[in-house]
Amino acid sequence: APHSQEWTYFSGSFYYISSTMKSWQESRNDCLQKKSDLVIINSPEEQEFIRSWKKRAWIGLTDAETEGTWKWVDGTLLESPRYWARSEPNNAVNNEDCGEIKNFDSQNSWNDLPCDLQNNWICETKLNYREE
Numbered sequence: 001a002p003h004s005q006e007w008t009y010f011s012g013s014f015y016y017i018s019s020t021m022k023s024w025q026e027s028r029n030d031c032l033q034k035k036s037d038l039v040i041i042n043s044p045e046e047q048e049f050i051r052s053w054k055k056r057a058w059i060g061l062t063d064a065e066t067e068g069t070w071k072w073v074d075g076t077l078l079e080s081p082r083y084w085a086r087s088e089p090n091n092a093v094n095n096e097d098c099g100e101i102k103n104f105d106s107q108n109s110w111n112d113l114p115c116d117l118q119n120n121w122i123c124e125t126k127l128n129y130r131e132e
């Protein structure tokens with residue numbers, strides 16, 4: 001649960017980084033089971049926070065529905081900011097529909113990978129709040 005020591009708080013969300021590896025879908029299922037989802041990165045600060053772990057991991061990005069149209073797991077289109085590594089996403093071997101964080105030398109650190117590859121993963125649970 002987000003209250004255990006396995007979760008780290010940052011700017012309105014709790015984050016969990018796995019210590020085992022799974023496919024993208026199995027990783028997502030694990031997050032969903034934790035009443036969470038794969039991480040959605042929507043600010044430079046959040047990108048820096050995730051990158052600072054220096055751990056290769058699935059994030060909540062996929063273009064499985066329409067090749068080249070990247071969406072977050074909440075259904076929103078990937079607009080800006082975008083932190084693809086140089087030359088990514090390249091859909092290598094015409095088979096890369098899932099997003100990971102990979103390159104820690106640069107802020108631009110996302111890569112597309114085959115979804116059935118085993119990888120660590122990061123879940124995010126946003127805190128609920130009420131806007132007045």
Ligand code: 2F8
Nearest residue numbers: 088090092096111112113114117
């Ligand atoms: O050079 C970037 C390229 O590196 C690998 O392919 C050789 C990655 N694939 C795997 O790790 C399976 C590509 O996704 C990446 O674009």
Ligand code: CA
Nearest residue numbers: 090091111112
């Ligand atoms: Ca790639």
